[in-house]
Amino acid sequence: MNQYQVIVGLEVHVELKTATKLFCSCSAAFGGEPNTHTCPVCLGMPGVLPVINQEAIRLATRSALALNCTVRAVSKFDRKQYFYPDLPKAYQISQYDQPLGEYGWVTIRGADGAAKKIGVRRVHVEEDAGKLNHLGQRLGDATGSLVDLNRAGVPLIEIVSDPDLRSAEEARLYLTELRAVLSYLDISDLRMEEGSMRCDANVSLRPADFQGNLEDLPRVEIKNVNSIRNVQRGIEYEVARQRELLAAGERIVKETRGFDDATGKTYSQRSKEEANDYRYFPEPDLPPLVLDPQWIADMKRGLPALPDAIRANLIDRGMPEKDAEVLVLDREAYEYWQQATALFQDERLVTNWMLSDLSRLINARGESFANSRVRPEGLVALLGLIQSGTLSGRMAKEVLEAMFETGQSASQVVKDRGLSQITDASAIQSIVDQVLKDNPAVVQDYLSGKEKALAFLVGQVMKQTRGQAKPDLVNQLLKDSIQKDYAPSQD
Amino acid sequence: MELSDREILHVARLARLRLTADELEPLRQDLNRVLDYVSQLQSLDLAGVEPTLHAAADQAPLRKDIETASLSVAEATKNGPKVEQHMFLVPRIMEGGSDDE
Numbered sequence: 109m110n111q112y113q114v115i116v117g118l119e120v121h122v123e124l125k126t127a128t129k130l131f132c133s134c135s136a137a138f139g140g141e142p143n144t145h146t147c148p149v150c151l152g153m154p155g156v157l158p159v160i161n162q163e164a165i166r167l168a169t170r171s172a173l174a175l176n177c178t179v180r181a182v183s184k185f186d187r188k189q190y191f192y193p194d195l196p197k198a199y200q201i202s203q204y205d206q207p208l209g210e211y212g213w214v215t216i217r218g219a220d221g222a223a224k225k226i227g228v229r230r231v232h233v234e235e236d237a238g239k240l241n242h243l244g245q246r247l248g249d250a251t252g253s254l255v256d257l258n259r260a261g262v263p264l265i266e267i268v269s270d271p272d273l274r275s276a277e278e279a280r281l282y283l284t285e286l287r288a289v290l291s292y293l294d295i296s297d298l299r300m301e302e303g304s305m306r307c308d309a310n311v312s313l314r315p316a317d318f319q320g321n322l323e324d325l326p327r328v329e330i331k332n333v334n335s336i337r338n339v340q341r342g343i344e345y346e347v348a349r350q351r352e353l354l355a356a357g358e359r360i361v362k363e364t365r366g367f368d369d370a371t372g373k374t375y376s377q378r379s380k381e382e383a384n385d386y387r388y389f390p391e392p393d394l395p396p397l398v399l400d401p402q403w404i405a406d407m408k409r410g411l412p413a414l415p416d417a418i419r420a421n422l423i424d425r426g427m428p429e430k431d432a433e434v435l436v437l438d439r440e441a442y443e444y445w446q447q448a449t450a451l452f453q454d455e456r457l458v459t460n461w462m463l464s465d466l467s468r469l470i471n472a473r474g475e476s477f478a479n480s481r482v483r484p485e486g487l488v489a490l491l492g493l494i495q496s497g498t499l500s501g502r503m504a505k506e507v508l509e510a511m512f513e514t515g516q517s518a519s520q521v522v523k524d525r526g527l528s529q530i531t532d533a534s535a536i537q538s539i540v541d542q543v544l545k546d547n548p549a550v551v552q553d554y555l556s557g558k559e560k561a562l563a564f565l566v567g568q569v570m571k572q573t574r575g576q577a578k579p580d581l582v583n584q585l586l587k588d589s590i591q592k593d594y595a596p597s598q599d
Numbered sequence: 600m601e602l603s604d605r606e607i608l609h610v611a612r613l614a615r616l617r618l619t620a621d622e623l624e625p626l627r628q629d630l631n632r633v634l635d636y637v638s639q640l641q642s643l644d645l646a647g648v649e650p651t652l653h654a655a656a657d658q659a660p661l662r663k664d665i666e667t668a669s670l671s672v673a674e675a676t677k678n679g680p681k682v683e684q685h686m687f688l689v690p691r692i693m694e695g696g697s698d699d700e
Contacts, residue, residue: 126664133667142685146675163664184652185659191615193689241686254686257675385613390652398658 112313112354114347115322116273118339120286121264122296123236123304124167130235130263131158131201138302142256150261152196157393164233164263165208165397166407167295171265172209172231173408174289181401183208185233185391193255194238202266204388207232208397214269214289215416216281221429226282227270236262271310271322276343279309283336284437288415291439300335307339308332311346313354326360330374333367342367346374418442431459440478441467447484457491465505469512481515482508490518497578503527527576533585536569536577540585543568544594551594562586602630 129136132149149156172179186204212228238260244250267286273279287298287305297304312325328350330342345367350360365374413421415436422432435442441462448458462477466487470480490508493499499507499522510521521527543565544551554561562583569582607627611618618626669675672685681688 128664128666133662133665134669135666141672143672143675143687145669147669151670151675159662160659161664162661165661189613193687193692240692242692250691252691253689254683255689256686385609387613392653395653395655395657395659 111316112351113316114274114276114343115271115312115314115325116275116279116343117271117310118269118273118279118282119308119310120267120269120283121236121306121308122171122267122290122298124164124263124265125294125296126161126163126167126263128161128163129261130161130164130233131261134261136262138297138304140258142254143258145258146260150196151257152198158201158391160394160397161263165399167293168208168231168233168263168265169399169404169407170293170411171267171290171295172212173404174293174411174414175209175212175214175228175231175267175286177209177212177228177231179209179399179404180206181399181404182206182396183232183399184396185394186388187391188234188386188388190386192237193253194240194257194260196238196257196260200235200237201391201394202234202388203232206396208265214282214285216278216285218278218281224272224278226272226278229268229270231265231267234264234266236260236264271312276340276347279343280336280340283307283339285415287336288437288439292412292414303334306332306334307336309339309343309346311343311350312360313347313350326362328360328362328374329364330367331364331377334369338367338369341372342374345372349374425455427455427459431463434463435459438477440476444477444480444484448488451485452488452491454491454495457494458487461487461491461508465508466512469509480512482511486511486517493518493522498522499527500575500579502575533581536573536582536585537589539569539572539577540582540589543572544586544589551590554590555595602627602634 123136123138126136128134129145129150132147134147134150135145137145149158169179183203183206185201187199188202188204189199191198207230209231210229212231213225214228215223215225217223236259238255238257241254241256242250243252243254269282273282290296290298290305299305300307309330310327311330312322312327314322314325318325328346330339330346333339333342346365353360364377366377367374419432419436422435423429427435435445445458445462448462449455452458466477466480466482469482470476475481487508490499490504490511493507494501494504507518507521507525507527510516510525511518514521516524547565547568550561550564554565565586566579566582569586570577570579573582604623604627607623607630608618610630611626676682676685676687679687
């Protein structure tokens with residue numbers, strides 16, 4: 109039986125976070141009442157002319173540079189022509205043979221930690237289409253469709269990877285890293301569920317003995333999947349489907365398929381047997397886009413720290429790789445961490461509290477680090493109380509929860525609940541004496557070498573102090589008292 | 600250069616033109632004449648000549664990202680043959696019936 113290698117390339121569309129559309133001054137905001145963000149330009153009226161939004165070009169250039177692309181000083185726009193109800197002009201203004209950026213890459217790291225560069229073939233600028241609301245469950249049984257052109261003309265970048273991905277897992281890693289890189293650039297909301305980031309996956313299987321061009325393999329395109337997880341699922345399903353077909357001696361038909369979230373399956377949407385014929389030609393309404401090479405170079409120098417550099421820095425500082433990964437992939441968490449560690453020396457303590465207790469509270473509420481009620485200063489104040497011995501770790505968890513619920517400061521919660529830790533030995537000594545007196549057998553166990561017996565005694569003291577005694581102090585007092593009052597004399 | 604039936608029908612389909620059999624031949628002749636006219640270019644030696652991508656300005660002007668008022672919904676949808684819920688109502692979209700992306 110023939111062996112096959114999985115070949116995947118991804119096309120990612122990202123809506124740029126501009127105030128206005130790419131070629132007109134209508135609002136580019138998501139949603140809005142239908143057809144309230146339209147004008148003669150984005151409605152495709154005759155006689156209008158597009159004018160390029162400079163902010164869209166700035167954001168696109170920033171993205172291309174962050175993805176290690178070479179940015180062209182001169183690029184051009186082209187018409188991609190097709191008929192569809194969401195495209196009022198019957199052509200999309202896009203970039204064909206002179207895209208803004210080319211020859212970039214994204215580095216992914218698998219479970220084994222090995223780095224792999226995934227080529228970014230191109231980053232180009234284009235306009236989005238309108239939104240179709242089908243009157244029916246889905247396109248197939250719709251009786252008609254309602255067209256809202258608010259989105260028509262919103263600026264997009266399309267990021268096309270090389271066919272370098274060899275599994276659904278690598279596709280997931282690539283998308284995760286790509287999204288992380290873009291998140292540090294402030295160029296888009298990157299919300300897949302709202303469509304501000306969309307992904308199409310091209311999947312084919314290469315027979316072991318195939319030596320030709322990858323582009324010649326029959327390719328299936330999975331369109332518009334709405335989450336990274338579903339891209340992975342869609343590719344997994346598609347690989348299995350194609351393997352089965354090939355094993356049965358059938359051929360793969362070049363086609364476009366949709367992904368059904370509920371069943372985890374892809375389904376045929378349209379055969380691509382007849383090659384697309386978009387009849388691209390240079391957009392006559394737009395002269396070439398010319399950028400100052402100095403402007404491009406300055407922008408490259410002005411890029412913020414990106415995930416690769418941040419990751420390396422965190423690991424250099426002694427953070428476990430796993431923790432660094434969690435922080436890097438969540439820009440808000442990383443910024444929270446930066447603010448907290450600027451105020452507090454013990455980075456490890458900050459990381460641990462952020463990634464365990466605070467994360468748990470934030471996730472349980474569907475909130476994020478950016479809008480969490482407990483701000484970095486608040487968390488740091490709490491950690492200060494642990495460090496000074498005022499609070500035990502266990503008490504601090506309780507205080508954090510209360511801070512999260514009420515928005516109060518750590519010191520306020522401690523005061524209101526009378527929670528401060530008993531650090532005064534004399535206040536604990538009488539309880540220690542009583543516990544030892546009440547548990548002579550356990551004391552003997554300890555003296556005969558059963559270390560665990562001490563834990564029981566510590567527990568008894570903690571119980572009597574309602575958890576407020578400082579555990580290591582209790583430990584010490586118990587040991588001292590047993591030695592003094594119960595141990596057989598050494599002389 | 601002679602265009603085949605297949606080429607003509609393909610172009611007609613892309614342009615959403617439904618041709619009858621007796622329209623095919625006159626159209627072939629018209630298209631061939633257009634191609635002949637343009638093919639004069641083939642006789643020129645254009646090696647090293649930059650393609651003319653645009654006839655006018657050499658550089659696209661850029662616009663500031665400042666929002667201006669859009670049309671009212673009524674105005675925006677005025678030309679729609681059918682409008683429902685402030686949106687253009689289009690007939691059922693046939694799968695496979697389009698050359699869209």
